[in-house]
Amino acid sequence: MQQIAGLDAVVLARRLIGARLTVRGAGGTIIETEAYAPDDPASHSHRGPTPRNASMFGPAGHAYVYRSYGIHLCLNVVATPGAAVLIRALDPDTGLDLMRARRPAPPLCSGPGRLTQALDIRPDDDGAAFDGPDFGIVLAAAVPDLLVGPRIGISRAQDLPWRFGLAGAAGLSRPFPRARPDR
DNA sequence: CGCTGGATGGTCT
């Protein structure tokens, strides 16, 4: 995808807030992301390429899909080699019936595991292009007000403020500690 | 509200 190719993971994580994500006819507005960098101890790419994280070292603008806690899948957008952005929450507005059928109990898309279930992300989506037939991303026309905070659910590099949210959005996976918008 | 523990499986030490 031309607009996001080559962007640093932190820059991309910020730019994806407010963007529109669609997967096979379902989707909505991205309201929460996290950045993972190559030299980042919390990143799967930290120790170099492996079979699991191979797509993190593949083309930018493609998906990195991995299984989390043996149960859930998580969806990332590859940034630079070894760097990716985790999509943590969506404000769903398209294909709501599809999503509700896949996830009977709300919330639909508040959390990385929940949104992959609602969007019917599958393990073989790993490596798929976001400008391909199944996935689409359209960046926001204007830069929205962002919330910034530490990443969720990690045990290392907990101090890095690499979690981003859309200010005022309902449906964040968790509140941001910091009350004030970043800009 | 908050906290705790179980589910569940691949990856890495």
Next chain:
DNA sequence: GACCATCCAGCGC
């Protein structure tokens, strides 16, 4: 054998 980029139900306040 340990460790998770998670979610949910159950319990106590």
